[in-house]
Amino acid sequence: MKLNHLLRGTFVVLLAAMFIGFVSSCSSDDDDNPVNGAGKQHKVVFKAIASSGSNIDVAVYGIDGNPTTASSLSGETWSSPEITSEKGAYGANVAVNAIGASASSTLKVQIWVDGELKKEGTSSGQYLSASASYTF
Known part of the structure; x- marks a missing residue:
């Protein structure tokens, strides 16, 4: 059980660093012109799919610097509620942690934007941690 707590703590710290880095890189962008659809609202859903017998434990997801922890x-599966981004939002991030049934277990995370799959991340092994980021 202590290993599970250690993994969860490490996972949360890594996720926090990912969101802080993402927000920092966005805040240094002096271009006020929207790029690639960043100037409009988007409907975003985050999903995770683990191999048979695996157990998804925790998910951290959000838009720009506004993470939510589940x-x-x-x-073996998880899906976030649909989130509508604000106009001008820069991007979406997700990271999910799971315990696999064996060393050959897999975990896939997905970012769906406006009904289309935009980004995937994968992990394999017994202790699974997958993440993905998408820029609007």
């Missing part, structure tokens, strides 16, 4: 999860 903890004490269970099962």
Whole structure:
């Protein structure tokens, strides 16, 4: 059980660093012109799919620097509620942690924007941590 707490703590720290780095890189952008659809609202859903017998434990997801943590999860699949981004939002991030049934287990995370799959991240092994980022 201590290993699970250690993994969760490490996962949360890494995720926080990812979101801080993402926001920092966005704040140094002096270009006020929207690029690649960043000037409009988007409907975003985050998903995770683990291999058979695996157990999804925690997910951290959000748009720009506004992360949400879903903890004490269970099962082989997870999906966030649909989030509508603000106009001018820069991007979306997701990271999910799971315990696999064996060393050959897999975990896939997805970012869906306006009904289209835009980005995937994968992980394999017994202790799974997958992440993905997408810029609008």
